[in-house]
Amino acid sequence: MNKKMKILIIVGLIITTAVLLMIWFYRTQTVWIKSEPYERNSNIPAKTLVVVYSRTGNTLSAAKEVAKYYDADLLKIEAPQYDRNMSGQRLAAEHADKEVTTTPIQHDPIDLRKYDLIFLCSPTWWYRPAIPLWSFVENHDFAHKQVFLIMTGNSKKTDEKTDKFKVLVEQKNGNFINVLFARRGRVHWQKSPKKLNKEIIDALKKQTDIIFQSSN
Secondary structure (H helix, E strand, C coil), X not given: CCHHHHHHHHXXXXXXXXHHHHHHHHHHHHCCCCCCCCCCCCCCCCCEEEEXXXXXXXXXXXXXXXXXXXXXXXXXXECHXXXXXXXXXXXXXXXXXXXXXXXXXXXXXXXXXHCCEEEEEEEEECCEECHHHHHHHHCCXXXXXXXXXXEEECCCCCHHHHHHHHHHHHHCCCEEEEEEEEECEECCEECCHHHHHHHHHHHHHHXXXXXXXXXX
């Protein structure tokens, strides 16, 4: 095999790998991850609320497990402008990069006064919570509420950006307890929802004292 042929083979492999990674990335951004419907186990009014925005279903699956563990009410936020297509993905990336905090959102009517503890669950966009979660906080009064942030993502979160979210919660009169970041993996390798959800619940169990001391 001559040198020119070797170079062509190497270039071909690089291009093929790049195309496969792009296809996989597109799939992770557009395919909805299904999860079982959530229903509370008891008829006692819940004192805990789990609020979730999920663009592809990964964070929603985790939020359902959190709600099940705490026998909480579940509130799902919708933001159609960030739909599961490349246009929605580009807009989400653009807004996250510019650190936008306000965007139109939709959800069922909710009265936060009924709850003592609120979990805010979000995918990670450019190292920070997704914009719909910022809008939810901006739109509500969290007076006398304990707030715990849960983020899922493929990269990481940064204290600089999550601290700004904490400041917003506190400006809306909430007591920000802590933040938990759960890493799904990388674009080319993803943990199963079952494994990720178990990691989140295990991590929350270790923080039980912090969570419930804050909410009492």
